[in-house]
Amino acid sequence: MSEFIIYNTLSRKKEIFEPLNPGHVGLYVCGPTVYGEAHLGHSRPAITFDLLFRYLKHLGYKVRYIRNITDVGHLVNDADEGEDKIARKAKVEELEPMEIVQLYTNSYRRNMAQLNVLPPSIEPTASGHIIEQIATVQKMIDSGFAYVVNGSVYFDVEKFASVHPYGKLSGRKIDDLYTNTRDLDAQSEKRSSLDFAVWKNASPEHIMRWPSPWGDGFPGWHTECTAMSTKYLGEPFDIHGGGLDLLFPHHEAEIAQGVACFGHDPVRYWMHNNLITINGQKMGKSLGNFITLDELFSGTHPLLEKGYSPITIRFFILQAHYRSPLDFSNEALQAAEKGLERLLKAVSLIDGLQPAEHSTIDVAGLKEKCYAAINDDLNTPVLIAHLFDGVKIINSVNDGKASLNLTDLGILKKLYSDFVFDILGFKSETASGGAEKEEALNHVVDLLLNLRIEAKKNKDWATSDKIRNSLAELGFEIKDTKEGFTWELKK
RNA sequence: GGUCGGUUGGCCGAGUGGCUAGGCAGCGGUCUGCAAAACCGCGUACGGCGGUUCGAAUCCGCCAUCGACCUCCA
Known part of the structure; x- marks a missing residue:
């Protein structure tokens, strides 16, 4: 049999897949931010990597498949004035943020089950891994690639890029990035516009907040994936998947964070699904x-x-x-x-x-x-x-x-x-839809009884009796009336 | 503006330097009391213009066009 080949975004080539540990595969996929109903777009990565998960298992691998739930909220705008996405929705609907999270997590899981997407091995939540994320941030500070300002911690992209390649996944050059973002934030507390928050100080009105060595705050968007993927899969691990729209900056940041924390690339194969238009x-x-x-x-x-x-x-x-x-x-x-x-x-x-x-x-x-x-x-x-x-x-x-x-x-x-x-995970769906089936049954019985009326008109008593008796055997009670008939199903 | 990717028959969607996926729709036929299903056959498509080659839809160049990323998004 031919070998299993996957396209690695990192090399932009198809490569033979060989897991780090023979017989075992570690797979991490970026899951949803649970602040709204799942839409058609969410189904593509879920199905794509469900297929991968199923096929790896079919090949005999023992697979640990991690798909996270982002429930601490990303920043709405640029890092500085942003309001937590989930917190904002909570205010609108007057619910606790965690109620929102629970509501949409439930509906996401329900939708995925409908699509016959298997549950991952672990579905970690960002809010459940604050301690790990704080440790990850601390590692970045210790390695000298992150700095603290006013209770927030930022990743120092320029410093990182001076010792390690930055942008190799998305093919971006740091000089181009500068020319494209120069005018964005004049009064930023960041040293450079390219820097991104790995821990964000919470303003007093910000609801989702956790204590940290740098004060009350919440983790930056990219932090959870680095903390949770390596917690459960080690570093480096085999495959990291996600939508093409996450390639930059999210996955690029993950690589930088991983290198900053561990001194080497965190992921061996990067896979990206395209989008639905x-x-x-x-x-x-x-x-x-x-x-x-x-x-x-x-x-x-x-x-x-x-x-x-x-x-x-x-x-x-x-x-x-x-x-x-x-x-x-x-x-x-x-x-x-x-x-x-x-x-x-x-x-x-x-x-x-x-x-x-x-x-x-x-x-x-x-x-x-x-x-x-x-x-x-x-x-x-x-x-x-x-x-x-x-x-x-x-x-x-x-x-x-x-x-x-x-x-x-x-x-x-x-x-x-x-x-x-x-x-492929297809299955027959014909048996479903109880209400529709009942409706159809009603029409079928009516149809038979109307045929019986026609038979009676033609004095075809054999046919009319056959219909009534056969239905009676199946448990239907038929009553002839002036207007026609009534029937019910007796148990 | 920068970076990357696409442009395939009526629709969707693979693929590849010569051997011309597949699905849906359509047409003809077999079968059938009629129909449906099934099977057989048919349509010879690759954005435009040049170039490389014995040969290009497939490689190269230019142009057109669409999109993605560069800000949260799967």
Whole structure:
């Protein structure tokens, strides 16, 4: 079998994946800031790295997958006058900040479960790791790359850049950064506009605050990831993932912080998923063009012609490569819905296929192609294309137009169970929707009873009795009335 | 303005120096009482202009255009 290759943003190349400790993989992914409902944009990294998590496990690795919950709030504006995002929302809704956090954490987890995204091994919260973050900040001060001003601690980017490369992940040059940010903050307490807060002094009205050696405050945005990833995965660790929009400054800052704390790069493989666009534009909270997952599932959004099931969304996302942009449209979603249905329908036929003496199809070759696709930097669109080739095989065998021997049938069965359900994480959703099913049942019974009325008109007593008696056997009590009929289901 | 990335058939979306994914929609056929499903076949696309090459959608250059990042965002 081919080797598993992933694209490393750090080298801008595809590299063979080899974990630091044979048999074990440490994976860290930037999770959500829980100050709003999860939207379509959140689903892409979750699904992308869920796929990675599932595939690594399929390969036999023991994976520790960490996905954080950011619940201490980032700064709203530039570091200085910023108000805590979560605190601000709390004031608006007159709730405790931690109520907001809990509310949206719950809804995020619920949405992820709907998308069949597996829970990570650990889901650490920033507020639960203040002590670790203070220790991390202290390390940066001790190493000389962070300085204290008025109860805040800033990372000294210029000093760092004079001894270590800064900007290597995002390809930025420090001189360019200067020319682009020069005019931003005239009266900043920062030594340089490029410096970023690793600990921020809390103003008296700031609600989310914790005591620290530098006074009451709260951690800077980038601090939690450095503290929590290395706490649970060590340093360096194998894979760090996240959205492309986090590449700069967040991930760049993480590298700098890691180097400052440990003297070496904290991460071996950096992976970034591309973004979902809507009408060609990034879907984002600040742009106000996002569709929440609940709206997407129910269809309650002006841009939606109808609701799309969670697994349809999953299929839609995995039908594009994770490093390519993906544009949202009703047409594309509907195509995904139909394609998924065809795939799952064929898979459901596999168990009923009859083995033949000889195979007319190269199933082993199909399996090889599937592994080659996923091994090539998680190329799910190509993988899914191969699985559709298999759909034709399955349907042809089912129609008696092709045949498979017992061995090949076994391979096929395992292949689809592994890839469709375990790795890609699709599942059949037809059994869901209790209310809709009941509604449909009502219509079906009405339909039968209307047929019975027609039969009675035609004096076709055999048919009319058959309908009534058969329904009675199933537990339906039928009463004829002047207007027609009534019925109820007796238990 | 700086940096990076994209531009593929009606739509979505892979890919690659010659062997021309896949899905959805469409058309023709087989099957079917009719339909649906399924299967078979069809459409020969790669932003524009140059260049390299026996050969480019794939490499190089220029232009156009769209987007991302440079501020919180997945």
